[in-house]
Amino acid sequence: MLADEPVPQRDAIPFIQAIDDLGQTSAGFFSRLYRGLRRKQQPSRNLPSREPDQIAALQAQNQSLRQRLKESQLMAARMEAIVARIGEGVIMQSPEGRVLVVNAAALALLGSMRNFWESELGRAFKRLGEAQGGGEIVDIGGPLQLQINGRIIAAQLAAVSTPEGETLGTLIVLRDNTREALADRLKDQFVTQITHEIRTPLTSIKGMAEVLLSAPPNQPPKRKFLETIGRNAAILDRMITELLDISEMSVGTFAIRRNPLNLGEVVQDVVQGRLPHLEKAGVRHGIMIANREKLAIVGDGQRLAWALGHIIDNAANYTLKGGQIMIRVGMVKAGRVLIDVIDNGVGILERDMAHIFERFYRGEARTPDGKMIDPRGLGQGLYIARAVAEAHGGFLVGSSAPGQGSKFTMGLPIVPPSLPEV
């Protein structure tokens, strides 16, 4: 209430004036102080006495820097996307040995980083962590070929540095080389094997011919020697025909003859021709023929005989003495007459099973006591047998339980597809 407030005295007025002056003076001081502080915080905004064109130039420079930053970020994002998606595995570590990049392909190839560090490659990579490169990317190892995670992996190690020579780390690029390595191995094995397969029958032909020639000219040649020559010439003939078939299969021009034949007779002939082989192997065999009326088909008798011969030879070669082979002909399924060749031999390893129908692939079967079973041959048998079955419009499949035996089933159409006769 105003009435209760003390009324200011007249001599108090100059005092109030003095306080007001002090207030205004301090306000000016503080505002100058704040302005100064703001200038320190934002030096570019309150640079003393900039000319307008200088400011414009600075703004342009600023703009350009922002643009370049954005471009660098985009480039980095692109590189990251490329590294993430390329088929090659990429691993990079810093000079201190810290892993900076592992792309999805690297992980897929290696299975896990643990597989990598435990491999010879991982150990080499660790050692090379501090390797110095003279240029931007310098190869320091490889290309190495290693077996990791069940694959054959080609690796290239490189030291990476800036153009100025500052070390950025070590890089490793991984590629799945399993297919190529396998193809190389097959090629080498094939050349070795075919040399052996040609020279062996030639040995008998050359030797027996010399024996016959050394006999007196008026003496008739011994039939047994002539039979030996004929038999071995037939082996060579078959091998060469099959190699030609294989080359036609690979370019898609393989064709078969189409003549009426009886599948039961074909199977019996094939087994008949192998009796000495089966006897020598100490393997018993049985033939079961059913549905005789369905066994008259149209096809290439010789090719089918060779194809079945390969399957039965395999059964005999991979079955131990005292084992047995059962051949069933005539079951019908889905319009196809089936031929089953079932043995109780050593079976097929899982890793071989995936490749047995490939050209010139030879598995590494072993007897229970660890001896490698390595019969003669080029490794073309099942490849050819399947191609022959398919050329008839049929199929060939195999299954196996290692240590217990294998079963191969060829299915041939009862009514063959109407393809032109060759």
Add this chain to the structure above:
Amino acid sequence: MTWLIVEDDSDIRTFVQMLFTVWGHTPLPFPDGKSAWAWLDSVENGSYTGELPEFALMDIKMPGYFGDEIAARIRRTEPIKDIPIVLMTAFALNESEIAEMKARAGFDHLINKPLPDIDRLQQQLMAVISRRRG
């Protein structure tokens, strides 16, 4: 004289047996590495009572045991450890492979298939035999 022949190709085995016979020797044939190995068991344990061979001609690649494995075992089998041994093969082996195999298996000579002409083959085998005796 008894000459050992181990060869899994029956035609080649028959041919070589015939040559041995013509040259005046008694062939002791085995159709594969396994049966030759079993025969060596019987030589070792004394149950083999036949005539011991004075020379061996063997194929390399055979089921059961390879010719070089049998050669190495012959070198460890007392009554026949010093006989001349010739291996034959249809594989193409290079010099270093042959040297390595020779050092391991201890055979005297390697001949390639197809075998040389009969006269030349005889000369080669006789040369190996006389080298071993000398």
